[in-house]
Amino acid sequence: MAILEVNNLGKSFGATEVLKDISFSLEKGESLAIIGSSGSGKTTLLRCLNYLETPDRGSIRVNGEVIFDAANAGRMSVADLRRNRLHFGLVFQSFNLFPQYTAFQNVVLAGELLAREQPDYKANKKRILDGIHENGRKLLASVGLSAKADNYPHQLSGGQQQRVAIARALALNPDILCFDEPTSALDPELTGEVLNVIRALAARSTTMIIVTHEMQFARQVADNVLFMDKGVIVEYGKPEDVIDNPKQERTRRFLENYTNG
Amino acid sequence: MLDIIKVLISGFGENLRIFVLTLAMAIPLGLVITFGSMTKFRPIRWITRVFVWVIRGTPLMLQLFVVLYAPGLLFGIPMRNRMMATLVAFVINYAAYFSEIYRGGIESIPTGQYEAGAVLGMTRAQIFFKVVLLQVVKRITPSMGNEVITLVKDTALSRVIGVAEIIMVAERYTKQGLIGPLFSTGLYFLLFNGLLTLALGWIERRMDYFRA
Numbered sequence: 504m505a506i507l508e509v510n511n512l513g514k515s516f517g518a519t520e521v522l523k524d525i526s527f528s529l530e531k532g533e534s535l536a537i538i539g540s541s542g543s544g545k546t547t548l549l550r551c552l553n554y555l556e557t558p559d560r561g562s563i564r565v566n567g568e569v570i571f572d573a574a575n576a577g578r579m580s581v582a583d584l585r586r587n588r589l590h591f592g593l594v595f596q597s598f599n600l601f602p603q604y605t606a607f608q609n610v611v612l613a614g615e616l617l618a619r620e621q622p623d624y625k626a627n628k629k630r631i632l633d634g635i636h637e638n639g640r641k642l643l644a645s646v647g648l649s650a651k652a653d654n655y656p657h658q659l660s661g662g663q664q665q666r667v668a669i670a671r672a673l674a675l676n677p678d679i680l681c682f683d684e685p686t687s688a689l690d691p692e693l694t695g696e697v698l699n700v701i702r703a704l705a706a707r708s709t710t711m712i713i714v715t716h717e718m719q720f721a722r723q724v725a726d727n728v729l730f731m732d733k734g735v736i737v738e739y740g741k742p743e744d745v746i747d748n749p750k751q752e753r754t755r756r757f758l759e760n761y762t763n764g
Numbered sequence: 765m766l767d768i769i770k771v772l773i774s775g776f777g778e779n780l781r782i783f784v785l786t787l788a789m790a791i792p793l794g795l796v797i798t799f800g801s802m803t804k805f806r807p808i809r810w811i812t813r814v815f816v817w818v819i820r821g822t823p824l825m826l827q828l829f830v831v832l833y834a835p836g837l838l839f840g841i842p843m844r845n846r847m848m849a850t851l852v853a854f855v856i857n858y859a860a861y862f863s864e865i866y867r868g869g870i871e872s873i874p875t876g877q878y879e880a881g882a883v884l885g886m887t888r889a890q891i892f893f894k895v896v897l898l899q900v901v902k903r904i905t906p907s908m909g910n911e912v913i914t915l916v917k918d919t920a921l922s923r924v925i926g927v928a929e930i931i932m933v934a935e936r937y938t939k940q941g942l943i944g945p946l947f948s949t950g951l952y953f954l955l956f957n958g959l960l961t962l963a964l965g966w967i968e969r970r971m972d973y974f975r976a
Contacts, residue, residue, distance in 0.1 A: 553883050554882070554883075555879055555882065555883070581887075585885050585887065586885075588882070588883060588885065589885045591883070592883070593879075593883040595876060595879070595880065597874075597876055599874075599876035599877060599879065599880035600880075601877065601880070601881075601895050602899065602974045602975055602976045603898045603899060603902075603973075603974040603976065612884075612894065613881075613884035613885060613886060616885075616886060616890050616894065617885055655973060655974050655975075656974075656975075657974065657975040671884070672883075672884075675884060675885065
């Protein structure tokens with residue numbers, strides 16, 4: 504069974520239809536790259552999955568459970584919304600680290616706040632927090648930033664900030680980790696360190712959806728590639744098919760901008 | 765000479781009393797007004813913004829008279845306590861100004877901060893208090909510092925409704941031909957504002973450890 508099923512998703516901003524009837528699915532451990540020019544709707548799609556936008560049509564299932572259905576979107580309680588969105592993690596283009604917290608605090612903050620809602624929090628406070636902190640240290644180590652744990656975001660390079668942001672998104676152990684152009688805000692010499700972290704996650708079979716402009720990277724890391732244009736899925740398949748031998752004219756035209764450059 | 769200084773100091777005590785109590789009440793009340801002016805519920809937002817417009821658009825001196833006389837004229841319950849009237853007028857006036865500073869600060873925080881908190885499962889209250897608030901405080905501290913220093917000097921306005929603050933008590937000496945005490949009141953304001961400037965600088969440095 505697919506871990507994620509997106510069915511007939513549609514979203515308009517005013518008169519502009521940004522997503523038209525988007526359907527796809529994702530297997531556990533799969534990494535999916537979404538490519539397409541700006542304005543194609545790929546970021547909006549990620550934002551819909553993370554409940555930052557509410558789709559007008561369609562439904563989303565995770566592990567077979569309907570976590571969003573446009574037919575009764577208004578009826579979801581705040582508690583359900585919070586629980587459902589934890590199926591997903593999101594790494595932003597602009598990192599969005601919390602500036603007043605250290606790298607380590609950024610990673611553990613949300614976990615600490617969520618832990619307070621556990622019924623046994625008061626009784627086992629120390630053990631629960633120790634576990635969260637232990638996990639936070641491991642995650643920072645896994646993105647190569649143990650030495651920067653006590654640094655504040657402004658003391659880190661863009662690449663380091665993005666690696667902290669990845670550790671932060673992993674801390675809540677999401678089923679599906681989403682990346683929204685994770686290297687687009689970085690200087691070219693800093694993209695490598697972030698892409699390497701994502702590569703390592705793919706090697707460990709982390710389920711991921713990666714919106715990216717890095718074609719080379721998508722070809723290496725993604726199990727499947729999805730090309731979007733003007734709010735529809737134009738082409739979907741293995742990277743060697745979609746990127747190297749695109750069937751659709753629109754895909755070819757889009758990819759020419761990358762091969763010629 | 766020493767007697768005059770004693771009188772002036774006790775007068776300045778009134779100024780300080782207005783200052784401290786106004787700040788203590790206007791800082792939290794301002795936040796309530798901010799939420800009113802930012803709510804999605806239009807009638808509340810509209811009422812709040814008209815209220816802020818009226819308070820900021822009319823002289824504080826006039827507001828002092830209104831607070832002193834209006835309860836008696838409109839409801840037959842005269843306001844006998846002049847200090848009370850002063851505090852009501854000052855708290856409302858400064859809360860309105862603070863609310864606009866808060867609103868500017870809150871609206872200046874990038875939406876990415878809210879979104880990052882939201883995708884990490886935080887509640888709206890957690891996002892506000894754990895993520896946004898300290899960044900807002902850091903951003904608004906310089907503007908708040910300006911208002912706070914203006915407040916120190918504005919306390920002298922309370923004399924128009926008969927509070928025996930420092931300039932009022934000093935002016936009495938001019939009738940005895942002594943102008944020195946009146947002029948010297950400036951030193952009290954200067955000294956106190958000097959201390960405040962140091963304190964504000966200390967607060968700003970306390971938040972130097974992060975950039976927002």
